[in-house]
Amino acid sequence: MNRFQRRRFLQQMGLGTIALWATLASCGNRTRSLGAGQGRSVLVVGAGIAGLAAARDLADQGFVVTVLEGRDRIGGRIWTDRSLGVPMDMGASWIHGPDGDNPITPLASAAGAPTFVTDDDRVVVYRPNGEPVTDGELERAEAQYHQLLKRLARYSEDQDRDLSIAAALRAIAPDAIADPLLRYHLTSWLEFDAGGDIEDLSAWYWNEDEAFPGADVILPGGYDAVVNYLAQDLAIQLNHTVEAITHTKNGVAIATNHGEFNADYAVITLPLGVLQSGAVTITPELPSSMRRSLAKLQMGHVNKVVLQFPRPFWDETQQYFGYAHPEKGKYSYFLNARTFSDAPVLMTFGLGRAGLALEQQTEEAIAADVMSVLRILFGPNIPEVERLLVSRWTADPLSRGSYSYAAVGATPDDFATLGRSVNEVLFFAGEHTHPTYRGTVHGAYLSGQRAAAQVAQRFSD
Template identity: 30%
Template sequence: MEMKNQHRSDFGMGQSSLCIERQHIFPPSVIVIGGGISGVAAARALHNASFKVVLLESRDRLGGRIFTDYSFGFPVDMGASWLHGVCNENPLAPLIRRLGLTLYRTSGDNSVIYDHDLQSCALFDVDGCQVPEEIVVGVGELLERILKETEKVRSENIEDMSVLQAVSIVLDRNPELRPKGLAHKVLQWYLCRMEAWFAADMDTISLKCWDQEHVLSGGHGLMVQGYDPVIKALADGLDVRLNHRVTKIVHEPDRVVVTVDGCKKFSADAAVITVPIGVLKANLIEFEPPLPEWKGTAIRDIGVGDENKIALLFDNVFWPNVEFLGLVAGTSYDCSYFLNLHKATGHPVLVCMMAGRCAIDLEKLSDEEAVNFAMEQLKKMMPAAASPVKYLVSRWGSDINSLGCYCFDLIGKPVDLSEKIQRPVDNLFFAGEAASVDHSGSVHGAFTTGILAAQACRRRIFERYSMFNLLHPTVGGAADEVSIPLQISRM
């Protein structure tokens, strides 16, 4: 399948057209590789700046790790689903406002510990007994104290270590902070939630880097209509080629030749590469000449985590009217949590969310086995839970188009990896969430890197070919004025 529209460009395919494409006449040409939000943002900005742009996407759809599924009869995000930072400073806010999309705020807190408010979270033990709210709140405060103490551990040690190891050191030093019984299980649930933020287990996350991210103000907001409208708005009118898997990129100072599926070729002045970090780490694209060692090392050294969702559609709502349901257990691996979409959207859907090793293990199961696992967890909390009428299961780690969800900082690795991943190589420009220096792992971070890559590409072509001042890349218009408020609900 191929997406076609009136703005189709005349990008060359095959050797016969390469001589034509090498003529440096206006408009300059750029190939954008990868149709996630960073790719469509880059393509949109370059298109708006009067560049000739073609976007190559390996999937049969746009969005990348944004995937809004409509098979339930309404939108359900099986990939990215939150706007992290519900504020006008968020670079996606103008577009969300212009599209009239609604955000459901799940938290007013900006930390990586809570993406929900405690008063809208119901935790249960394996016997189906709800954990008293005072224990949930108390353990949350305890975790904050423990994490504060890990700062001392960090300052005392030159060598990096895992967050989990630092927590263990703190608890050994301060026995009064070590919870017991039910409180211990609640603490494990909080650690499970932290692991979801990084899509990785606590024993793999760098103590040096885990809390260095700049989190925007305004808390966390679910996209009620899903992220799909954002992707469609950005891609409108672009020349998009779906089912085009890039296998090789030949880059020279004045041109780039991209090979798709081993045969079809596209040529342009430059390329913007926005494929997921998991794909780059797996060396699924051959670069000729090879990427510099500093770039390859940065790609190898950054971590990539896994998080999956099991969305369950029911006939009726049988669960409490809270935003999250959680099962506490003796280890974070055995804990679970379910997002209640009914509270945000009105649809009777629970989404079981699994990260790190849990997410990896999920992908070893069939869809039916995965749903059975989720239902076993749910029935521990509510023994009378009904069976779902429909379900969806994501598999981001084994998806050849993603090979993971989003990046995180591995233990003992340099702190400037995202900056190096973003840094251009001649006329190759890089974007994506892993290239975001301040907001890796987020949709708005990926979006911003696409805009930055487009701007850097524009500058290089202008400087190299002494072209007249091209239009500045933009993605919005007059309708983006801040006077239009973000639509935020809290049911």
């Protein structure tokens, strides 16, 4: 029986009843001991990096694992689009801090995926009128930005209630957002990194998370190499949208658009925005502590626009072109894909409220808008864009946002709370459940491993 036939057979039989048989059958092309799992069954909801990490670890310990994924592909917010003829990552692009204990670096290496350092210092930044900023001016603006963040931290610590970053800035430096270069840094660095708009980000907790060391790298061949590597030999049911989860002390029943699945345990990696939307009912409902945390955290609106041109018309050696766009969050920098591929391609971003507004626009309107910026930077005679890719992560019912952040009133505990188990049957993972590395691929991956360890822990005594 090949892998596909076996999956179909498993689905038709119903998982709970044939757990041991399936374990033995799944050993057909891979030697696997029964281990801690002893043939117990686990359903993993979501084939993003968190779900795949959990599934991988559990399968390797002898659990009978089936992954239920609503999309027609794995990877979730890791999504490599190849329709331009070159790999373009519309979700995660970078391994942030690839050194130290970052678990994605060895995975990429095992997957045979080359990496490329995107050098933050190879950047030209332009003023709103298209005038390039000198190196000295940029250094001063950067120092001013860091100084501002220090003042922001001091001011917000002295307050007896949490404020948004924007509200705190209005109190200490009313002109900061109107200053083109400060605005450029606040959006390109702070909003992109933290995931939220400064109007919503908690001044107390926006940067309570941590980072691994090292200069960020991208995967020029596509980030999907990492998820494809993890997914090898896993039983993944694509196009299976989960609609309802019912749990008792004895197990879990999951209703999908293709029927019901049963198992001893479930690892739920639904994105924060999907959990908040109520699209998946959970019965009995989640504990009140989890519901409170769900209401406090927020999903950001980070979107990408990829533009393919007939030929490059920019300095091909620069890594980034920054633009102090008059509107915060709009096309404030461009990644030059020419440095790591043959493609005459630029990638730009819509962040925060501007990232959400972008989703409401047609491709034609977005192209016209970005082209008007590029003409300011590179002159009126540049060629028209040939092809365009646009992400719309917030409109996407299977993500409902880009990545999570601490909004005003939330604390790092809220991320941890969402990673607690329920009834010793439901276990949770996903970037939004990792208080230290939320909003990243490595955080999501580590959360999946944590959930797998929580399941296995039940049998270690």
